[in-house]
Amino acid sequence: MSTVLTNVSKQYEADKTVLSDVSAEIQTGEFFVIVGPSGCGKSTLLRMIAGLTEISDGRISIDDKVVNNLPPKDRNLTMVFQSYALFPFLSVWDNVAFGLKARKDKSQSEIDERVNNALRMVNLEELKERKPRELSGGQRQRVALARAVASDAKICLMDEPLSNLDAQLRIKMRQEIYSLQRKLGLTLIYVTHDQVEAMTMADHIMVLHDSKVQQIGTPAEIYKKPANEFVASFFGVPPINILPAVKEDDGRINVNDDFQVNIDQEVPTGEFKIGIRPTEMKLEKVEELDANASVTSVEFLGDEKIVYAKMSNNDKEISVIVESNADFKAYDTIQVSATDNILVFNADGVNITKNAEDVVNA
Structure with missing residues (x-):
């Protein structure tokens, strides 16, 4: 039925x-x-x-x-x-x-x-x-x-x-x-x-x-x-990090003018957005001169922590899940990077990540 x-x-x-x-x-x-x-x-x-x-x-x-x-x-x-x-x-x-x-x-x-x-x-x-x-x-x-x-x-x-x-x-x-x-x-x-x-x-x-x-x-x-x-942002706790990215003429991909990523697919030269789940971001404490973000707050959840940080450029807020024993606190200066597990969205917000072609779009 x-x-x-x-x-x-x-x-x-x-x-x-x-x-x-x-x-x-x-x-x-x-x-x-x-x-x-x-x-x-x-x-x-x-x-x-x-x-x-x-x-x-x-x-x-x-x-x-x-x-x-x-x-x-x-x-x-x-x-x-x-x-x-x-x-x-x-x-x-x-x-x-x-x-x-x-x-x-x-x-x-x-x-x-x-x-x-x-x-x-x-x-x-x-x-x-x-x-x-x-x-x-x-x-x-x-x-x-x-x-x-x-x-x-x-x-x-x-x-x-x-x-x-x-x-x-x-x-x-x-x-x-x-x-x-x-x-x-x-x-x-x-x-x-x-x-x-x-x-x-x-x-x-x-x-x-x-x-x-x-x-x-x-x-x-x-x-x-x-x-x-929208769908990427609606599902996941904390929500996925959506950041502006640009592909330079030399092929490098800069994220929020703060760090570079590798994307295993062709993306058009120019501006687009990427999505990085909080589990796919990496943090490292560094001196202020080497930092691309600063910690705003930390939530302890027992077996893990959520670190909230503000990127150096454009004041973009991000969230990162780390192990519970990771030593981060408010005002720490940090270096943010990401794994290669990244979603790519075009200017209209449509997912254009490789192997996502079978996704049902509206």
Whole structure:
């Protein structure tokens, strides 16, 4: 039961385009994550798939059937909202059973079996008589998950379901959602602005920005072969270092007028940009006369440190990951260099790195 989006667009007004020409094929049983910054249209896209928001142009197909004009109840899918959307006056059990009862096509014994199985899967059997106000945030999210599991829908849509939870609970719930999805064979379409959620859970990721698809790929493809400068900058903690570079007439490549790099491909003479991950930069303490940067701050993360520095020319900020025992502190003068593992972007921000030609561009 694949879900196919073909040139899907949404305009609220003539001059207000929320989404433009979004196309994707989401395979049966796939964990598909839609990610992007706030306001990029990802929740709108999910609501269009659900049938809660009308599309302006294009086509949405589920299992080879165009569903543009089908109401949500006829699309054979279920949705988990950011706000949980629980009925405060109903018990946990009745919240999970509500949708099944409303459809009136299930016997009471079948409803009982589905609800009890769903509660067992999310470890809420002992809390089934409680009201939502008596539950923690994580438990309320489990109720919402159980309601989705109890449905016989094979497609589940999730709109930033973990954003209201604290960091430790988000990690636990990520694992539980992933495990449930695999166990049930659900097609799960998941919206988030959190790159860590996207990278750790997805089979494929769609990156949205400025109303358009920037790239669709596996987590490894998105990270190692970003389609453009935006995708490269969006994924990675700390973010990739984007620096101006120029190829001189003699072939040398100068970065920010501070150091030189080797790039194993032909690049046009003139100006372009390079991307260097914080793990691919090297630092060395030197005297001020030999320095091309100075340390601004250092973050200790246990098994490693993040060194933040300001380059000598143009005051460009960079971040570098070093070993935890590396001795760097604020105001140290340093020499910055880089490995040969470098991404190359043209003037339009498109990735032109060698072997990146199979990257899906917008």
